[in-house]
Amino acid sequence: MIGTLSWRNLWRNRRRTFITVASILFAVVFANTMDALLVGINQQMTDSMVGIYSGHVQVQQADFWEDKSLHNTFVPDEKLTSYLDKMPEVKGYSTRLESVALASAENLTKGVLVVGIEPEKEKQITGLESKIQTGDYFHGNPGDAIIGKGLAEYLDIQPGDTLVMLGEGYHGASAAGKYHICGTIRMGSPDLDNNLVFLMLPEAQMFFAAYDRVTSMPVFLNENVSQKAVEAQLQPVLPEGFILQPWQKMMPMVTQSLGLVDAMRIIVLAMLYILISFGILGTIIMMTNERLRELKVLLAVGMQRWKMAVMILLESVLIAIIGAALGFAVSYPVVSYMNEHPITFRGRAAAGWESFGIDPVMPTVVDFGIFTTHSLVILLLSVLLSFYALNKIRHLQVVSAKR
Amino acid sequence: MKVIETINLSKVYNPDTVPVHALNGVNLEIERGEFTAIVGPSGSGKTTLLNIIGGLDNATSGSVIIEGTDIAKLKGGALINFRLHNIGFVFQAYNLIPVLTAKENVEFIMLLQNRPIAEREARVSELLKAVGLEDKIEKRPSELSGGQQQRVAVARALASKPQFVLADEPTANLDSKSAENLLDIMLRLNEEENMTFIFSTHDVRVIRRARRVVTLEDGQIVSDVFQKKTQEIMN
Numbered sequence: 001m002i003g004t005l006s007w008r009n010l011w012r013n014r015r016r017t018f019i020t021v022a023s024i025l026f027a028v029v030f031a032n033t034m035d036a037l038l039v040g041i042n043q044q045m046t047d048s049m050v051g052i053y054s055g056h057v058q059v060q061q062a063d064f065w066e067d068k069s070l071h072n073t074f075v076p077d078e079k080l081t082s083y084l085d086k087m088p089e090v091k092g093y094s095t096r097l098e099s100v101a102l103a104s105a106e107n108l109t110k111g112v113l114v115v116g117i118e119p120e121k122e123k124q125i126t127g128l129e130s131k132i133q134t135g136d137y138f139h140g141n142p143g144d145a146i147i148g149k150g151l152a153e154y155l156d157i158q159p160g161d162t163l164v165m166l167g168e169g170y171h172g173a174s175a176a177g178k179y180h181i182c183g184t185i186r187m188g189s190p191d192l193d194n195n196l197v198f199l200m201l202p203e204a205q206m207f208f209a210a211y212d213r214v215t216s217m218p219v220f221l222n223e224n225v226s227q228k229a230v231e232a233q234l235q236p237v238l239p240e241g242f243i244l245q246p247w248q249k250m251m252p253m254v255t256q257s258l259g260l261v262d263a264m265r266i267i268v269l270a271m272l273y274i275l276i277s278f279g280i281l282g283t284i285i286m287m288t289n290e291r292l293r294e295l296k297v298l299l300a301v302g303m304q305r306w307k308m309a310v311m312i313l314l315e316s317v318l319i320a321i322i323g324a325a326l327g328f329a330v331s332y333p334v335v336s337y338m339n340e341h342p343i344t345f346r347g348r349a350a351a352g353w354e355s356f357g358i359d360p361v362m363p364t365v366v367d368f369g370i371f372t373t374h375s376l377v378i379l380l381l382s383v384l385l386s387f388y389a390l391n392k393i394r395h396l397q398v399v400s401a402k403r
Numbered sequence: 404m405k406v407i408e409t410i411n412l413s414k415v416y417n418p419d420t421v422p423v424h425a426l427n428g429v430n431l432e433i434e435r436g437e438f439t440a441i442v443g444p445s446g447s448g449k450t451t452l453l454n455i456i457g458g459l460d461n462a463t464s465g466s467v468i469i470e471g472t473d474i475a476k477l478k479g480g481a482l483i484n485f486r487l488h489n490i491g492f493v494f495q496a497y498n499l500i501p502v503l504t505a506k507e508n509v510e511f512i513m514l515l516q517n518r519p520i521a522e523r524e525a526r527v528s529e530l531l532k533a534v535g536l537e538d539k540i541e542k543r544p545s546e547l548s549g550g551q552q553q554r555v556a557v558a559r560a561l562a563s564k565p566q567f568v569l570a571d572e573p574t575a576n577l578d579s580k581s582a583e584n585l586l587d588i589m590l591r592l593n594e595e596e597n598m599t600f601i602f603s604t605h606d607v608r609v610i611r612r613a614r615r616v617v618t619l620e621d622g623q624i625v626s627d628v629f630q631k632k633t634q635e636i637m638n
Contacts, residue, residue, distance in 0.1 A: 294501075300459055
């Protein structure tokens with residue numbers, strides 16, 4: 001009977017109920033869409049920087065992070081690689097040799113970051129080939145190099161041209177080489193795009209005279225895998241003198257940007273929830289005060305206060321459930337559409353985003369966790385706000401019921 | 404057999420500022436099956452007396468004994484429960500639950516008492532038939548006239564099988580025909596079910612048909628008259 005009473009009470013003032021349900025609906029749609037968008041931006045940022053370049057965690061020689069010289073290179077440990085092969089959490093890993101050199105073409109010279117990679121592995125794990133802008137990916141031809149798009153523009157070279165590089169190799173050896181540009185690449189980060197030269201790993205090892213040696217072993221994880229759990233698993237099998245370097249430490253700027261987006265997300269959501277709360281509270285205040293006399297009568301004829309409290313609570317929760325369910329039903333197609341057709345910036349706005357190393361597109365994430373969370377928060381808010389009514393019921397004076 | 408006994412009942416409003424003595428040492432005994440009208444001018448203490456007897460208000464001093472229970476000693480949930488099982492209320496403004504039908508309004512009290520469904524259904528039918536509304540059971544209060552609503556309120560008051568029914572100015576909002584009709588029903592229930600009714604009223608129609616008339620003035624009983632039985636009055 002309490003359930004029936006609550007349900008029917010909702011429709012006593014249909015217009016007010018519709019307005020409240022509509023305000024919750026729009027708030028849920030807005031919260032879901034905005035959250036899906038901001039989480040999408042974060043994910044895109046993480047994917048482009050972590051999933052494509054650094055890996056979630058890197059195995060490095062202990063001193064490499066502080067002193068990125070070729071002296072802190074290592075020969076990959078077979079025990080470690082066979083352990084990584086067996087870990088289901090690991091999507092894949094590769095080996096890289098990184099150092100700096102001077103790159104010249106015609107009359108122009110620029111300091112560059114030379115990265116020796118395993119092309120096939122990188123193609124499979126990171127999808128590096130999809131980032132090629134002009135020319136081709138590595139096809140095993142000796143002497144091939146892929147350079148950042150920005151670097152290509154600076155040096156005014158294109159696929160088919162030649163790039164000369166000079167530098168210092170392992171143990172002070174001279175490093176010199178002449179390479180054929182097979183393609184240009186865009187990594188999404190201005191730093192990388194303006195300075196990057198990819199060589200095949202054996203070519204880089206030969207260039208730096210660091211035969212069989214690498215500077216890092218980036219490990220890429222599958223989706224929904226706890227990075228911390230993997231780190232804990234790997235730690236005991238690391239050879240002495242090696243460390244696991246998480247991407248958060250390697251790319252503090254990205255971590256900060258993610259933190260900034262998260263902070264923005266929390267502030268906007270908090271404001272939104274405050275607005276929704278006032279809407280729901282207004283309804284609860286009206287629903288309670290216009291029925292005070294009726295509540296007093298119920299108390300007079302023998303309805304316990306706690307039963308009245310359940311009735312009012314149920315009314316608030318029912319409104320919230322209707323609003324949240326409709327919000328869910330509307331949000332899902334909206335967020336799905338925005339996932340398939342992301343907002344894409346053009347012109348100066350796009351340049352602004354690119355300068356932060358982020359692709360100028362805003363895809364949404366279709367995550368039921370987001371929808372569920374906001375629906376539950378709204379429910380929780382309704383329950384909390386019902387305390388106004390519960391307090392009124394607690395202090396109800398039955399003596400005036402007959403008046 | 405005594406249903407209600409008030410002993411030296413007093414009620415003082417605003418005792419610390421401007422004291423108003425609403426009741427002043429009221430001693431009253433009501434026997435089972437009485438049809439009693441509490442009358443008196445405005446401010447004489449009728450409503451206060453009914454509120455205290457009904458457990459809706461507390462006396463400043465004195466006590467109210469209902470079927471051997473001193474209700475001043477009952478607090479919170481226990482008092483609400485006592486009201487639920489022992490007292491039926493009929494209000495001047497009917498005060499039915501607007502979102503429930505006539506049947507549901509009557510059944511509601513029995514639901515609060517956790518009565519089994521078969522008993523509830525039988526009692527609802529019996530009571531709505533007794534008040535002449537068997538054809539209106541699915542109507543909501545807004546679809547009923549004032550007189551019909553008050554008849555549903557009487558059925559609701561009786562649904563819990565209370566010790567007595569308290570009615571505060573039950574005919575005040577009714578036209579003559581509806582008021583007479585309501586009185587007929589209550590008198591019949593009083594006689595057939597031996598149900599005790601206590602009214603506060605100004606209405607001469609109610610006073611004329613009451614078997615006992617207790618007159619209050621300035622919070623004191625100034626007269627207590629037993630009249631002839633209804634049938635005798637009617638004749």
